[in-house]
Amino acid sequence: MTDEEERIRQTREILRGHGGERGKLIPILQEIQARFGYLPREAIKEIAKFMRITEIEVLGVATFYNQFRLNPPGKHPVKVCLGTACHMKGGVNILEAWERRLGIKPGQTTPDRQVSLERVACVGCCAMAPVSVVDEEVQGRVSPTRVDGILLSFELEKEKGEENSK
């Protein structure tokens, strides 16, 4: 089975757990994204067929919301909080530090698919500002040097993984 066929199979499996009523569209998209990390093209087609709406209708909803992404995320998703408290405490400097080190802009993934960068409005940890969410874990009081440290830990982990696979 090709990757694409496998994704279609898994999408159908998810769809089987839902009714086809319109109110289920967003929960379905959320479940698909939770499974694949993004919304694959073929999944969108399947959803449209299942709900009897056009593909563009599904895409229209998916692209309206910040949560959904149409390309696969990196192995380590990084979300930089730019809420008010984080902004006041230099959140922009943190975002710039990530951008500089990774050489990508928010919404992009590094070419080696290791790290993807996103900006988020507020993760609600304002007392720990400035905050970055790395691998779904909230990191408080981040500084540009801390960014370097986190990236170094990714490197070390990667090296370790490579050694183990040897």
Place this chain on the structure above:
Amino acid sequence: MTDKAKGRIWQAFEEIRGQALKRWEALKDGKRPHLLVGTATCGRAAGALDVVKTLHDELERHKVEAKLTQVGCMGYCYAEPLVIIEKPGYPPICYGYVTPGIASRLVQDFLLGDDPCLEFALGALEENELIPSIFDQPRFKYETRVLLKNCGYIDPEDIYQYIANGGYGGLAKALAMGREGVIEEVKRSGLRGRGGAGFPTGEKWQICRQAAGEPKYVICNADEGDPGAFMDRAILESEPQSVIEGMIIAGYAVGAAKGYIYVRMEYPLAVERARTALKQAQDLGLLGDDILGSDFSFHAEVMRGSGAFVCGEETAMIRSMEGRRGMPRHRPPYPATHGLWGKPTLINNVKTLASVPQIIHRGAPWFASLGTEQSRGTAVFALAGKVLNTGLVEVPMGTSLRQLIFEVGGGIPKGKRFKAVQIGGPSGGCLPESLLDTAIDFDSLTDVGAMMGSGGMVVMDEDNCMVDAARYFLEFTQRESCGKCTMCRLGTRQMLDVLEDITKGKGKIEDIDLLIELGQDVKKGALCGLGKTAPNPILTTIRYFRDEYEVHIKEGRCPAHYCKELTAYYIIPEKCERSCDACVGSCSVEAISTGKRGIKIIDQEKCVKCGTCLEACPPQYDAIIRLSPKSLVPPSKK
């Protein structure tokens, strides 16, 4: 309702309550120590889960018989991770800034030995003769905890702990009171919507109850999108049952059959805990069919938002729940009559619903006795930014901003000067020092150009630029504008362009009046709350800090040294210690080099103005300064 039916409800409830009390007494039997660790999202960000693990391992290793409970947020976020230890023979003691190292000492020295490690303690949680109580601190003179009463003291994933502390008594009472009775009680309490607008809750319930159409829905608005606000997250993570109980009571009062808790997707822990709580309520028959043996049935589930700020607006939220793009529509008709799937829908904020159980349980007069004439009850704020005691605070309505920031919040860190306080998120305003004595209530805040909002409060000091603050909020609303109406889509874009020019020193003096004019037009013309309030941060900063705008435009100078295009970092050669390399090592872009005779020099081309070197320079030298305008930097002589 017949007396017999009422009796059945009470009997069913008393049975559950009896079980809950038994469990609670077993937990607090006074024989074994009981450890509580705050593991809400803010605690986790500070490493609370590592502390839990250490405590668990240490207790096991030393074979200490003790109970370890994960609780929610106590509100002292600045001191996370927090641990409370209740050891027989001692008052309950709260420890702050706990690391795994401290955690293992607490087990070894306090639980095994008898040294309560007071050097790590914030204080005791009750009056005693041994150690000072945390409640002796000035903040507790002002704080009145109603909604946050149990937060941080009970296990959010154990419904029995909530019931043992008075939970679901409100629901049982409400079911016996009858629908009209409940609405009357909520009206008499004077409760106003805590989502920001302050609409009288009882009135909204009445409208929804009288509206024609079946089925009716209740939605709990937990799409807390305002950056800088986290009260709703904390409540859902710490005491989700109070929100659910409030929702069931609301559902009963308006005659709804189905409820939804709409939580933003950025709050995964809140979603998880709300789901667990719903399941537990269902298992006990407090939610579902024939609640507590009455003929009222109500089902509820969690809906996750998808990261669109505008979905906090009720009509946009409904669109999104219907599986469409979350765009608001014109009101009226209001959702109370035409809501989800066109049916009457009651939408209340988390804090509004969480207030309801206590209002019913303790009676409307009790609630009405708190706060002011027009704004009853308490206000919960998320205090953040440049203030010492960041975290959650709850004060009676009518408390002044000054008391909240300086007494409860402990004032501004590092001896800096207070500049402004931002209330109400992107819809609110920035208030200056001269307005610090303004009372916190719905009407006083609106009068000065801010608004109660959902409860975010961000304090700014002399290092924050007001023009940039306005730009920040507008950038946010501009980005989140759904694009439906022209005023919001294009108006905010135009205003943002003008503001960006000003922060870059490219502004014109007539821009200020242009911003005011545009702002007023957007306020008038926009369709929904997002657009109507988007100009507030700009209008208030111009009203109270016009001089800062003028200095940016006329002198190309940012008085707060914040706007990057107008500011430069500079090392004063006379002050530089020369053999110290702290700044060189701290710079993540290698912009600092060592020049002649060891003097450090910043390469202005490379510098990204992140401010790390400023913090790295040891205070005894204090050699790095910020200059604005940039032309003040003397030419370097390498």
